[in-house]
Amino acid sequence: MAETRSTCPYCGVGCGVLVSPAGAVRGDPEHPANRGRLCSKGTALGETLDQPGRLLHPxxxxxxxxxxxxxxxxxxxxxxxxxxxxxxxxxxxxxxxxxxxxxxxxxxxxxxxxxxxxxxxxxxxxMASAVAGHRRAFGEDIVPGIYEDLELADLVVLVGSNLAWCHPVLFQRLQAARAARPEMRVVVVDPRRTATCEGADLHLPLAPGSDVALFNGLLRHLHASGRRSEAAGLDAALAAAGGGTGGETGIDPALLTTFFAWFAATPRTVTLFSQGANQSSSGTDKANAIINCHLLTGSIGQPGAGPFSVTGQPxxxxxxxxxxxxxxxxxxxxxxxxxxxxxxxxxxxxxxxxxxxxxxxxxxxxxxxxxxxxxxxxxxxxxxxxxxxxxxxxxxxxxxxxxxxxxxxxxxxxxxxxxxxxxxxxxxxxxxxxxxxxxxxxxxxxxxxxxxxxxxxxxxxxxxxxxxxxxxxxxxxxxxxxxxxxxxxxxxxxxxxxxxxxxxxxxxxxxxxxxxxxxxWPVARPGEAGGRLSPPARFVATPSRPPAHATSPAYPLRLLTGRLRDQWHSMTRTGAVPRLMAHSPEPVAAINPADAAGLTDGGLARVASAWGSAVLRLRHDPAVARGAVFVPMHWTDRFAPAARINAAVNPAVDPHSGQPELKHTPVRVEPVGMAWHGFALARRPLGTALANWTALLPAADGVWRHELGGLEAPAEAFARLRVLLEEPDAAWVVLEDPAAGLHRAALLRDGRLLACLFLDPAPALPARDWLVGLFADARIGSDARRALLAGAPADGPAPSPTICVCHGIAAAGICRAIAAGADTLALVGEATRAGTGCGSCKPEIAALLVAQRIPEPA
Structure with missing residues (x-):
């Protein structure tokens, strides 16, 4: 039977898909957006079709x-x-x-x-700020460019866009173009060092909210370099741009000089901007500050050039x-x-x-x-x-x-x-x-x-x-x-x-x-199809102003929210797919180690603002800028009720677009003390009310993982949770050391693993992957039974995080391949298959190559 041509329901890239009658999904090689490519979420679409929990009647x-x-x-x-x-x-x-x-x-x-x-x-x-910016500049909500411009450009500037994770197929197209034309340059403007920065020629780690100051500085530089325009509003835009030095951006002046010089010297430049710019109390001005620079260079509507807003939704x-x-x-x-x-x-x-x-x-x-x-x-x-x-x-x-x-x-x-x-x-x-x-x-x-x-x-x-x-x-x-x-x-x-x-x-x-x-579009007559647009435009004055709420001694850090690579919105589709949970299985707040005094890596922490708070696992992450905290926005009552970060986000909005400031909320981060930390693996979900802090996720087909933290005495919690996990005709294997606060148990029936429960005073518990794998065995072997309560095989490799969800390849396997001589992305793919599916993991593989000091060829 023939496949059905349809369109992926995730991000704004709009990839074409071919779906078999059985629900198998592959990229449509004839669709202009993706030409057969898909990301991790798109390749897993077939696994979302028969999820339980549908609303079936009014x-x-x-x-x-x-x-x-x-x-x-x-x-x-x-x-x-x-x-x-x-x-x-x-x-x-x-x-x-x-x-x-x-x-x-x-x-x-x-x-x-x-x-x-x-x-x-x-x-x-x-993208409401982009809409308002377009209407102010063009008189209409127009995106002038097309995806091909990313491949034709000599310089691509990514502003507030973790393209590798949020629009992976566009990132794949960009990477393919760079491989074909090594002289192409990529600049990433982002407070965090994201996956998109891997392989970029320049990363500008600007202070959150300072995008307008950056592009006002670029506008002044372009004008001083001799650029002129007959479009209305230039004098007012230059006056609003002021005469600052760029210090308010927090970017090294040498990096600013390089960026300004590249932009001025490169007629074919695309500036792609997304939520990182839009989600701000000055988001509309950010859009117009970007458009102003392209208007001054006369590049709007030209092949391989212009401002390009990409949307988050299909x-x-x-x-x-x-x-x-x-x-x-x-x-x-x-x-x-x-x-x-x-x-x-x-x-x-x-x-x-x-x-x-x-x-x-x-x-x-x-x-x-x-x-x-x-x-x-x-x-x-x-x-x-x-x-x-x-x-x-x-x-x-x-x-x-x-x-x-x-x-x-x-x-x-x-x-x-x-x-x-x-x-x-x-x-x-x-x-x-x-x-x-x-x-x-x-x-x-x-x-x-x-x-x-x-x-x-x-x-x-x-x-x-x-x-x-x-x-x-x-x-x-x-x-x-x-x-x-x-x-x-x-x-x-x-x-x-x-x-x-x-x-x-x-x-x-x-x-x-x-x-x-x-x-x-536009399609004014039957049979037509639109291309690039060169709309009449005007400059818009964009004075730089700080975010709506400043940090303070009570709330000294800035909260940035965003997306994960393999998750979508509030996880109603993706959250039920085990392999999409493998890459980022817990709600995590990432903080620079220099800001983490008194905060345990892997412990629980409260991110609190004047509006509310959330409790998440804390990770020390040097990719996050000093003074900032990054938290994904996906977690809900269904998966982790205490980790809903938007409870803490301030409700300030852009005065023109009404778009909320989701990238800058003053917060403090404080440790959350627990009497014990633990996890339970079971063949059925037990809900999110098991402990004072619970995160629930599917770990494999028919296996549910419950991450836990509690305030009651560990022995009491251990006894209570074992009752909840009980199954008929099953027996417990138990290891307890009450003096050390260590409690571990596994529930088996005829050698088949039904559940396991690990509690410890500290959050440094065994990795879950090996234990999850045992649930697939009809009867676990004697070696596994002996190692069961240790949480890892006695002589096997230590479990490590999953990098490639398409093929289930962990970081340790990739690192072994690199150590054995796989010194390029292609060779890693040949050795392990990692990166050969949807390709969304390639930036992380590249980071592992860099970490082991084996450079990826240009």
């Missing part, structure tokens, strides 16, 4: 309900909220996980018929296109243009069209906390985890009388708070389109039947709209009809100029839509 007030009853309840909730609060008292909070057709339906429902601007997306947390761009941000209208139409507003009102036959922008994400949940939102519909996102000041967000959601959540999963921090739960289709089940960071529209195609009673998100919106009396405006027969309407809306700005134009796709038949190939 629920109202905690009880199963029919779709009719649930939709009636949603409609009644919105009707009541409109009557009590007016349009300002209803809202939708949607997601870059939605398909464009779902997004379009939600935005039309909110702005066109509820009459509210209160529809915002979790993309507000991702359809953040689609949400921007349909206007599903509180600050935008559908089709890039403009509230400030009365003719365009009237055109949309007439096209939709929507007399109650929203009069102006609504509440952005942080404002929206603050309004909910103040009791001003009577009905809120959340789709495909988890704001109880992802928004800053997360405890206040949870309290706000509890205050909303009609809280509706459309989701695939039954258990999430947000679903748990909902009054009405609607089962949505997931990836592989739904039909529609997504738009990636280079403006390429691709089809997501269903290849699996809908589970249970799950339905498309657009269908649920249309059904509620019909119950509120607007059924005719939402009477679509399927996603193709929605796409045609979306494409037609993009023509309403004429005769005004808009780069975003899909009117050439407005006449697609259902069959055409079914076979639609990847297509880059």
């Amino acid at each position: 629920e109202v007030d905690g009880r199963r309900a029919s779709w009719d009853a649930a939709l009636d309840a949603v409609a009644e909730g919105f009707r009541g909220a409109l009557a009590e609060h007016g349009p300002a008292g209803v809202a939708l909070y949607v997601s870059g996980q939605l398909l464009t057709e779902d997004y379009f339906a939600a935005n039309k429902f909110a702005k066109g018929f509820l009459g509210t601007g209160n529809i915002d997306s979790n993309s507000r947390l991702c 359809n953040a761009m689609g949400g921007r296109e349909v206007g599903a941000l509180a600050t935008t209208l559908a089709g890039h139409l403009d509230w400030d243009n009365p003719a365009e507003v009237e055109a949309l009102r007439g096209f939709w036959q929507a007399p109650s069209l929203a009069a102006g922008p609504g509440l952005k994400a942080v404002e929206l949940f603050q309004a909910a906390g103040e009791g001003r939102i009577g009905a809120l519909w959340i789709m495909a996102t988890n704001p109880a985890v992802s928004l800053p000041d997360a405890a206040a967000v949870r309290a706000a959601m509890r205050r909303v009388p009609c809280l509706v959540v459309s989701e695939c999963v039954r258990e999430s921090d947000t679903v748990d708070l909902a009054r009405i739960r609607l089962p949505a289709l997931g990836w592989g089940e739904k039909e529609g389109t997504v738009t990636n960071s280079e403006r390429v529209i691709s089809r997501q195609r269903g290849f699996r039947p809908a589970p249970g009673e799950a339905r498309p998100d657009w269908w649920a919106v249309a059904e509620v709209a019909a119950r509120l009396g607007w059924g005719e405006a939402f009477a679509w027969e399927g996603p193709a009809a929605i796409f045609r309407e979306h494409a037609a809306v993009t023509a309403l700005a004429r005769p005004a100029a808009r780069a975003f134009d899909l009117s050439g796709l407005a006449g697609l038949t259902d069959a055409d839509y079914g076979t639609l190939p990847p297509t880059r």
Whole structure:
């Protein structure tokens, strides 16, 4: 049977995939974004298809309900909220996980018929500052470049982007281009030395929040070097850039001089920027400071050159296109243009069209906390985890009388708070389109039947709209009809100029839509496809200013949050895949050793701010800059309730974009004393309430790992946990030394390992990998039984961290291959297979090569 062509549902690269009827996934060699490449998450997509825990039927007030009853309840909730609060008292909070057709339906429902601007997306947390910067510079939200520019450039500057982990396929394309053209240079601008820095020609470890100062300095240098432009606003931009020396960036002046010289001397330069720049109280100014430099060099729209914003989610761009941000209208139409507003009102036959922008994400949940939102519909996102000041967000959601959540999963921090739960289709089940960071529209195609009673998100919106009396405006027969309407809306700005134009796709038949190939906008006429864009532009003054909240003696460190290589958002998909957990199996806070006085490497520590705190495993990491702490944002109640870092993140936002400052929160880090540390491995999950601190993760198929820390006496905890692990007809093998606080046990039945439990006063416990491997044996051997309570084989190699998740290759195996003469990435791959799958681990292999002083050839 033929494979189904679809699009990966993870990051904004928008990779094409081919899926077999059995669910095996491989990269699509014909898709322009990836040409067959995939990252670790993409290659594991097939392992996410049959996860337990799906939401399979509607629920109202905690009880199963029919779709009719649930939709009636949603409609009644919105009707009541409109009557009590007016349009300002209803809202939708949607997601870059939605398909464009779902997004379009939600935005039309909110702005066109509820009459509210209160529809915002979790993309507000991702790239809203880039949107605002584009609109200020270009008059429209335009990404001028395409991915090919990364391969054509002679200099690529990565700003606030750990491309190797967050957009791995783009990183692979960049690395392949460098291998073909060794003269190409790469500069990484990032407070941390990330995996992306491995092999870069220059790393600029700037102080968090100082990006504007860096690019203002570059603008001054370019102007002093003789660059001129006729574009408006240059004098004001130069005046705002001031005359600083760059000292506020914290970067060595010699490195600044090198960077400025390279940029000025290299016409083909791409500056790729992402969340590290956007997630800031000055994120919009950062985007414009970058654009200003390219505008002065005249490079925008040229091959291999220009500013390039890459998005974090698979359809953040689609949400921007349909206007599903509180600050935008559908089709890039403009509230400030009365003719365009009237055109949309007439096209939709929507007399109650929203009069102006609504509440952005942080404002929206603050309004909910103040009791001003009577009905809120959340789709495909988890704001109880992802928004800053997360405890206040949870309290706000509890205050909303009609809280509706459309989701695939039954258990999430947000679903748990909902009054009405609607089962949505997931990836592989739904039909529609997504738009990636280079403006390429691709089809997501269903290849699996809908589970249970799950339905498309657009269908649920249309059904509620019909119950509120607007059924005719939402009477679509399927996603193709929605796409045609979306494409037609993009023509309403004429005769005004808009780069975003899909009117050439407005006449697609259902069959055409079914076979639609990847297509880059603009598409003004049938058969066209867009390329690079050279929009009219203006300079924007970007005075440098510090982050919203300064460090202090009480909170002397700066918290940076971010992503892990193999995890996605709040882990509802990736967190259930054992091999995706192998690389980073615990919630960890990374701190420079120089800042770690009194903090034990491997111990538990509290990261606390004025807003909240989280407790995580602490790692001493010289890659983190002095004065900073880095924590991944993925952990949730399901996996590690105490480690939800956004509880500590400050809610400051950019004044232009409303994007939160997720990269700079003043914090302190303090040790958390425990009477014991431990872990339990078992063939079933025991939850996250086993101890004062618990992290739960899948360790292998049918094996669950529980990381633990407790305050009770170790002997009491050991006895209590053994009871929880008990199985019929099984026997314990026990080793205890109460005086030393050491307690270890393994549970076996007929020689088969069922569970093991290790407790110790210190966190330095045996590695878990060898023990996890024993669970696969039908009967463990005598040598393994003798070594079982030691946690490691008596004469075998010591377990080490997994580096390559595709092939399960650990660091120790790679290091042995290097010691034996495998002195390049290619030779390591030949010797171990590491790096020969998706390639996402290559930067870490390169770091091991450097650490052993065997240089990787240029």
